[in-house]
Amino acid sequence: MTTNQTRHRRWALPLAGFGALVVLSGCAKDAPQDTWQPAGDNARKIDNLQQPVFMIAGLVLVIVAAVVGYCVFKFRDKGQAIPQQSHGKPALEIALTIIPALILVGIGIPTVNTLFKLAKTSDTQCVVNVTGQQWWWEYDYPVQDGCGGISAPIVTSGQLVIPAGQKVLLRISSRDVIHSYWIPKLNGKRDAVPGRVQTLRLQADQPGIYAGQCTEFCGLSHAYMRMEAVSLDAAGFKSWVENQLAPYEAPAAGSTASQGEALFVSQCSRCHQVNGILGADGTPVISRPDKYVYSGAVPNLTNLMTRTTFAGAAYDLMTQDCKTALWNTPSAQFSAKYLEGVSPECLDTVQLRQWLRNAPAKKPMYADPAKLVETGGKYRGMPNLGLTEDQIDKLISYLTERK
Amino acid sequence: MFTTGSKLFIGATTLAVVGALIFGITQSDSKLGTIGLVSAAIALVFLMGINFWVRDSNVSPTDTAALTTAPASHEAPPRSMWPMVAALGVALIPVGLVVGRAITWMAVIVILVATVEWMVQSWSERASADSAYNASIRKRIMHPLELPVLGALGLGLIIFSFSRIMLRLPAAAGAIAFGAVASIVLLFGSLLAAKRTVGRSVVGTLCTIGAVGIIGFGVTSAIAGGREIVKHEIPSFAEGTCGTEHGEADHNASRAIALKSNLAATIVLQNGTLHADVIGVIGAKTTITLGRSTNSYIRFVNLDDDKHRLVADLGVDEVNINGTATKVPQQSCTQAVGKDGAQFLVLRPTRPSFSSTTPFTLSVPGVDSTITIEVP
């Protein structure tokens, strides 16, 4: 192996890694969690800070590699005399310490500056409470004048819906272990720590949909704990809020959906809440997930079909074609398209049926009643309910109307 | 076959077993004594085993000469503190009987320790003809026991003294005092490190002064008793305790939380009205939204003159009491606090607010103003 090859090999990959990243970062398309393509103010602040840092780091690497490469080429043993036994040049050492120190000061000042800008909470225009649990996120919108006015609390899951252009403040917490909330195109991540409420700013420039992923290891199904943030224009967000708070519409009597409703009350409503649903005795059905589930909460299904995911955003309610179409909708038309919800044509019944048939087979969860000794018999995740195909039909027909 | 040492332990074991039998039969209601004596028997069997295993270190059985040539057999025996310690133990027993049980126990321990040490010392003096070797053999057997016990006792004493002093001093002064002590230790340490010629006696004296000082202050503080510390206990509010008057709630603060935890809301009582501050939330000063099945920390600040408490009312819930579902009002409250006082309340609603016929509220008894709690 010759030294020339040595040099090339050693330079090629770092250069590909750093140089090409900088040059080609514009080439990537449809990388939904790309950290270098900010779509909002906060992520852009980070990006503006990190780009020069990456440049400087790349430059330093090139210099070090060049000097080492030069040494390898120039000073290899060609029979020259044994060099002088010099023990170093303190002046050179000190100079080569001061230069990086200055560079670091140059990086440090904007770092601290950006850090405090990102921690600001006083200019918030809209607040959303975000609560993580194994293995999904709950979003609830407190009563406020922000977000264009919310008169009664809204609770949803699977997709965070925010008004575009507004400074949204997430108040993040957890019901069990530590999770981390991260929508890369909108901001860095913030851990959801049980017992604490931590804030994270989000602001999306345009209506659209942004992918994210739980980034603090949170147990068995960590990889399936995904999230999507949806930003809607002001009018779209207003109508989304109105729809979320609209009164419950019971299915037409005698329909399959109506049978599904009865089945839902008997099978699902111990844990899952549908706001406004009435039991056989005419009183509201109130779910008590705190009695059956270790974390104490499960997704509220009142408006299931207004969001396009289920099972902690691990699976889609939409078929792949409809989903791709939605994600690729230009921002001007996006709000209207999203507010259509999951139409019956777009509904991916395959995934939903598999889920209802045997949820733990679809997503790893602690839902085997025999193994719940340590949690006092409470589930961590949805158990297999043993539903028949007929029952699944009825439930799906009921759930399809929840929008 | 059996060596002298193992015979000693066989005897002691027998005594312990007999004692255990007698105690077990006569004092059938107290198992502790029997367990103790049986444990002692097991320990003694263990020691017997060791002795037997090492053949009493081969002293007497194979080396009869040692019996006659050992310094112990024709020289004055070396100094020993154990007769005096044993006597002290014996003297302490009557004192303990008069003053208290703790001293009696101490006396018993002192006597036991002195006996064991005495036995080992006198045994070691006959181990061989070489006094230095005899001393070293005593050390080798006893140091593995003595050093950990002495170390633990010494550390325990110092830790105890420290804790008593800390508990005696006011909370702020404790930090200052021990900051000062730490600085002095560091200073002396640095001086000693810099000046290596300092004699052992100087270092020893300084350490002794330090130890005596800490232990002395510790004992004094222990006698003087600790400062008053506010206790935080989980409340058990009976109905009607969250009223205007002084009651049970004022002695049992709600579950304490760390201030560092971010707050769900701050509720302020000002000029007879309540309003809520929530980080980031615009408007809605009379409504707060709390999550289900998660702890929400609420801070209550009283800016008015009278003493007031914050009461949370989360409707009525069915609770399983002795197997029957009973309807129990979900009410909790803070201590009453005066002007500029603050208190915490932890709420964990498990049902949505729309499940209740009456709204969930935060209120202050005697003040006509409420905050609505919404739970989605």
Added chain:
Amino acid sequence: MAISERPSVPALAGNGGSAYVTPSSSMGVFRRPVSTTGWRSWVFTVDHKKLGIMYGVVAMTFFVIGGCEALLIRLQLAAPNNKVLSAGAYNQMFTMHATTMVFLFVMPMAAAFANYLVPLQIGARDVAFPRLNAFGFWCFLFGGIFLNTSWFLGGASDSGWFAYAPNTSVAFSPSHGVDFWALGLQITGIASLTGAINLIVTVLNMRAPGMSLMKMPIFTWMILVVQFLLLFAIPVITVALFLLSFQRNFGAAFFSVEKGADPLLWQHLFWIFGHPEVYILVLPAFGIVSEVLPVFSKKPLFGYKFVVFSGAAIGFLGWGVWAHHMFASGLGPVSVAVFSVATMAIALPTGVKIVNWTMTLWGGKLSFTTAMLFATGLIIEFTIGGLSGVTHAVSPSDTQQTDTYYIVAHFHYVLFGGAVFGLFAGFYYWWPKVFGKLLNERLGKWNFWLMVIGMNLTFGPMHILGLQGQPRRMQVWTDFRAGEGFFNLAFWNRVASVGSFVLALGILFFLINVLYTAKKAEIAPLDPWDARSLEWMTTSPPKEHNFDAIPHVHELDEFFHRKYEEDEATGEIRQIATYEDIMAEEMAHADKHFHMPSPSYWPIILALGLPIVAYGIIFQRILAVGGAVVILLAMFGWSLEPSVADESDYEPPTDGGTTKELATLG
């Protein structure tokens, strides 16, 4: 038991010496171990060289195990929604991969080098506490085995090597894996702690005459810094693991949020240990490279004092940066700013090292043996890891990168490109010292190039994966979120998976090289590299007593200065003696008696008690009592056994030669 050995003083008047009976068996029941050959000579040895080799062999075994775990992880991630490993198995796999590599490979491999080389480099005959040294090794071995038995006893730990509370609570991790993990690390922690005390005492007290601290070889210096780091870091993790074990096994509530605990307590404790741990892993490799580069450049280390002090500076600053692992945890902007700046500051002493290595090459006479290739490779690969570290110090940028594959890339460049490359440089450089044979250079070149290519193929793409938003510790990734174009996750995941097998092939070449060398290679010359430090001034492998005569030291790089001299007029370096001359001269002054410590049963018996207690805590408490009895007995046995074995413990010399005198060391 050895209390029975008798002083051989003359009898008092009137009694003949014959009155004394020499005990036939000074142990009472057992004889003290005396074997110098066969398996007994290894199991009961207290010789730092034998222990060093055993550390190395066991660590290498765990390296292969950890490597296989890594390959399984990469297989699982080679395709979207892959099903090689279930979610549970995957979580166990990455937990054990990290735990094995950190605690059972890099740390003990550094201990192997330190054990073997530090006494040789400082001209000592053994470490200060030989039995403690043996005890440390057995704790490491039994701890490592204990940890890995969890695979067969209900599953390994599935909480990550960082084991964040409250995910480690029984409710969230019901298998015994976390218990095995916590107790296993406690046991290996004992090894690190005793090793640290031992080496600190050895280095500070047992250097050859004339070797002041600033004439000490740089590897020994870095090891000294590492031992101080261990001395202070291990107690922290010990406390944390005790809290965890009490939480899981005895109902304590240190991390139970519902009882008012703050789960960030664990993170602080873990990272106060965990960050110095990074330097514990990498500084020994820095030391090795700082030995290798000068030898193959025929120049002294450039700026020796700067390298020493930057190592010490890293040792100090390493304690003030732990929270940079927690920038997303919600510490608040003030704390984050402080730790952000502190983290940038630690880049400086690290940069000093890279500058000095490069300047050592500058103007040298470089010969690219495999050891030199690994050392040069380390400069580049570690620089990449160091620079990606600077991007994390920029805390807002870190909130985008933390817990993504970018971090995985970063620390693998630091730990593989830094620590492992350094260790491999050490293997090739010191192999002839330890085994008397040179590793094959041709196979070595294959080994090096496959490892360089493999590691860059494996970990290089992870920079891209991370910046494209792929989180760590994910059992599956999906096609939908992989994206398209040059940076799509699918392609780079596949590249990384292929790269991991290239890397494995490179390591396989090393193992082949070891076997080939053992079978085929000829005995190497005593000074094959024209080396500079004391360990080469004796036979290879060294005799049990290391040096026939303890050398007197006058210079840094003593050995080199005995061989070469600078012409004062011309400044030329010329050879004044060959290594044969120097060794012959040393032999002429050989000591007559060698004071060597005796083998002992007790270290291994004492260490054996620890996993018994640990199994007892997990499965059956009464077993723990049994283990405690073993420990107690062994402690007594150890205390009662003199470090100086009795003459009668040894078979009489058969050849009528001199008997051994024994050291008074503990």
